[in-house]
Amino acid sequence: MIDLNVENRKTLIYIAIAFAFSVAMRLIWVYQFHDFAPFHFHDQLMINTNDGYIWAEGARDLLSGTSSNPGAKEYFDKFHQFNDLSPVTSAASQLTAFFAKILPFSFESVILFLPVFLSSLVVIPIILIAKDLKNLEMGFVAALLASIAWSYYNRTMAGYYDTDMLNIVLPMFLLWSIIWAIDTNKNIYLIITAVDILIYRWWYPQSYSLEFSFFGLILLYTLIFDRKNIFNYKLLAIMMFAMMNTDGFIRLGAILVVFYIFPQKKFDKYIYYILGLSIAAFFITGGFSPIWAQLKGYVFRNSVSAADQGLGLHFFTVMQTVREAGKIPFETFANRISGHPVTFVVSLLGYIYLLYKKPIMLFSLPLVGLGFLAYVGGLRFTIYAVPILAFGIAFLITELSAKMPTTKLKYLSIIAFTLAILYPNYKHIEAYKVPTVFNANEVKVLDELKHIAGRNDYVVSWWDYGYPIRYYADVKTLADGGKHSGSVNFPVSFMLTHTQEEAAKMARLDVEYTEKTYDFIKMHKKEIADKNLTIFPNIEQMTKDYGFHNTNKFLATLKDTNISLPRKTRDVYFYLPFRMVNIYPTMTLFSNINLMNGHQGRQPFFYVSRSFKDMGTKIQLGQNIFLDKRTLNLTLGNKTMPIRRFVKTQYSKDMKLHKSVQLVNFTSDISVIYMANYNTMLIVDEKTYNSLYIQLMVLENYDKNLFEPVILTPDAKIYKLKV
Ligand code: MN
Numbered sequence: 001m002i003d004l005n006v007e008n009r010k011t012l013i014y015i016a017i018a019f020a021f022s023v024a025m026r027l028i029w030v031y032q033f034h035d036f037a038p039f040h041f042h043d044q045l046m047i048n049t050n051d052g053y054i055w056a057e058g059a060r061d062l063l064s065g066t067s068s069n070p071g072a073k074e075y076f077d078k079f080h081q082f083n084d085l086s087p088v089t090s091a092a093s094q095l096t097a098f099f100a101k102i103l104p105f106s107f108e109s110v111i112l113f114l115p116v117f118l119s120s121l122v123v124i125p126i127i128l129i130a131k132d133l134k135n136l137e138m139g140f141v142a143a144l145l146a147s148i149a150w151s152y153y154n155r156t157m158a159g160y161y162d163t164d165m166l167n168i169v170l171p172m173f174l175l176w177s178i179i180w181a182i183d184t185n186k187n188i189y190l191i192i193t194a195v196d197i198l199i200y201r202w203w204y205p206q207s208y209s210l211e212f213s214f215f216g217l218i219l220l221y222t223l224i225f226d227r228k229n230i231f232n233y234k235l236l237a238i239m240m241f242a243m244m245n246t247d248g249f250i251r252l253g254a255i256l257v258v259f260y261i262f263p264q265k266k267f268d269k270y271i272y273y274i275l276g277l278s279i280a281a282f283f284i285t286g287g288f289s290p291i292w293a294q295l296k297g298y299v300f301r302n303s304v305s306a307a308d309q310g311l312g313l314h315f316f317t318v319m320q321t322v323r324e325a326g327k328i329p330f331e332t333f334a335n336r337i338s339g340h341p342v343t344f345v346v347s348l349l350g351y352i353y354l355l356y357k358k359p360i361m362l363f364s365l366p367l368v369g370l371g372f373l374a375y376v377g378g379l380r381f382t383i384y385a386v387p388i389l390a391f392g393i394a395f396l397i398t399e400l401s402a403k404m405p406t407t408k409l410k411y412l413s414i415i416a417f418t419l420a421i422l423y424p425n426y427k428h429i430e431a432y433k434v435p436t437v438f439n440a441n442e443v444k445v446l447d448e449l450k451h452i453a454g455r456n457d458y459v460v461s462w463w464d465y466g467y468p469i470r471y472y473a474d475v476k477t478l479a480d481g482g483k484h485s486g487s488v489n490f491p492v493s494f495m496l497t498h499t500q501e502e503a504a505k506m507a508r509l510d511v512e513y514t515e516k517t518y519d520f521i522k523m524h525k526k527e528i529a530d531k532n533l534t535i536f537p538n539i540e541q542m543t544k545d546y547g548f549h550n551t552n553k554f555l556a557t558l559k560d561t562n563i564s565l566p567r568k569t570r571d572v573y574f575y576l577p578f579r580m581v582n583i584y585p586t587m588t589l590f591s592n593i594n595l596m597n598g599h600q601g602r603q604p605f606f607y608v609s610r611s612f613k614d615m616g617t618k619i620q621l622g623q624n625i626f627l628d629k630r631t632l633n634l635t636l637g638n639k640t641m642p643i644r645r646f647v648k649t650q651y652s653k654d655m656k657l658h659k660s661v662q663l664v665n666f667t668s669d670i671s672v673i674y675m676a677n678y679n680t681m682l683i684v685d686e687k688t689y690n691s692l693y694i695q696l697m698v699l700e701n702y703d704k705n706l707f708e709p710v711i712l713t714p715d716a717k718i719y720k721l722k723v
Pocket of ligand 1: 080081084086455474475
């Protein structure tokens with residue numbers, strides 16, 4: 001029975017207030033954009049993280065429960081299509097589907113608000129840990145700060161629908177149950193700890209490193225300080241069983257068995273055997289292998305990957321385009337953990353003081369360690385340190401206020417200090433007006449496509465748009481937020497930046513090869529594992545299948561020769577949003593490379609101007625870029641040259657695109673395109689001008705033998721492949 005004494009009642013009240021505070025702060029963004037139409041779809045704000053759309057896809061499929069694979073053997077194939085990469089087995093999708101099913105809100109509302117409510121749960125373990133330390137006020141202050149601190153807010157705000165919404169909550173519950181287990185030696189915390197590990201692993205399979213660190217710390221503590229205490233070995237054993245590398249239900253069975261045995265005194269003499277058994281089971285099931293793989297990654301960082309029997313192609317990698325994961329400035333690091341550098345430094349001192357006064361908090365070290373990994377591993381890790389360092393400053397605040405002469409002053413000082421540390425975080429939230437992933441017009445296009453394209457059809461677009469395309473249009477994609485290696489991006493980049501002729505052939509090739517490869521992997525799973533077979537990138541397999549050893553020679557055949565294409569098994573669409581102009585140069589990088597030797601080609605000329613000025617005789621397009629209105633000469637810095645053509649595009653009242661092409665000088669390589677309705681000028685070289693993207697999106701100059709327009713709007717255009 002829960003005893004509702006004064007302390008417990010206070011605990012509940014603190015939890016309720018902190019939770020409400022955390023939720024309220026997350027509604028600021030919702031309020032800021034509640035009537036901003038471009039961010040809405042189906043009468044609800046859209047989400048603001050790209051990755052969220054993959055979980056949304058899985059949840060949508062789980063809820064729909066229809067199948068295009070009648071007679072599918074596997075249970076989950078009832079819900080989605082073969083090879084569509086829908087994550088119906090993921091915890092995030094399953095939990096979302098569950099909430100969408102039981103709650104009376106729309107699916108769009110569920111994914112928007114799920115992070116708001118789930119991430120706010122973090123206040124519960126924070127306050128409960130403080131309860132164990134006999135300092136509830138500390139927990140309350142820490143909960144207020146941690147729930148809205150900069151990086152935690154950024155990664156769990158309304159619409160930031162991603163696994164982060166529970167990635168701190170679950171290890172904090174684990175820390176709470178470990179602290180209470182060690183402190184009280186009550187059996188109930190054995191099962192709570194084990195179940196928490198099961199849930200955490202289900203939610204986030206990479207959780208093993210934190211679990212293992214907690215296990216190591218408890219082992220160390222036991223061996224050094226508390227060797228005679230049988231309870232510690234029970235805790236270690238049940239954790240080991242929970243951490244085995246096997247099915248969740250088997251682990252649940254194992255922990256239920258030991259939980260049944262442990263409270264019975266007569267089994268105490270077998271505890272070392274049970275612990276031994278648990279460790280053996282952990283190793284036999286391969287529980288250590290992911291940890292070993294990670295360690296190996298650190299130790300043998302420079303090991304060369306095994307040479308294969310392939311053509312040794314050199315692909316461009318996404319890492320090269322993501323900004324260098326260099327050293328993070330201290331201020332950024334501190335802001336993200338505590339909201340302000342001063343708060344951070346004081347928090348750190350407070351944390352050290354807290355460790356000295358309450359050594360049991362040493363069990364929180366793995367979280368702080370992971371948070372500080374941000375210094376080398378990237379900003380995303382900072383959230384792990386947020387709640388623990390919040391304890392640090394909250395402890396100092398309560399210690400200081402305890403020195404106040406009167407109770408009134410004590411509470412006033414707590415309030416004043418707390419408001420001071422919350423303020424910078426509140427200011428951050430107020431200013432953090434992130435946009436939704438797509439705008440309403442783009443989504444409208446995809447929603448329309450959903451009724452046109454089949455669920456086994458492919459939509460070609462850049463990987464950034466992969467997940468949202470799959471969610472809104474219910475189709476397949478070649479690349480997405482989780483599938484965008486250099487070899488996957490190469491064909492897509494090639495299609496978007498080469499001629500329609502080349503793009504059309506490559507689209508048919510890449511789609512059919514993608515499906516064929518998935519099927520091959522599925523049918524030869526065992527052989528591939530046994531013989532360590534290499535699965536070649538599509539482009540490499542094509543090169544070989546068409547009888548070449550040199551990819552460049554194969555690609556050259558796509559230009560004009562009539563190569564025989566694979567049998568068409570489905571339709572292919574191109575999704576071309578206007579926003580792609582911003583990433584066009586980045587997209588070119590992936591195919592503007594000689595795959596045989598890795599030499600990068602010369603970057604095409606591509607310049608976007610959105611703030612051009614009419615200066616009478618000439619138009620200024622950029623700092624040192626001018627277009628003479630009379631001669632149509634282009635001046636780039638100190639170089640003046642004629643342009644090849646001047647194109648003006650404009651929508652008529654009925655939203656039809658009209659263009660006027662003014663040929664100027666055939667010897668020039670540079671064209672200027674004035675997109676009047678977009679208030680945009682493009683300066684492009686001839687290769688870019690002839691690219692699929694410019695021809696189909698900007699000019700609607702499609703080759704009727706190769707493409708058929710499906711949806712043409714200013715924000716996004718969709719074409720269907722005819723070959
Ligand atoms: Mn699907």
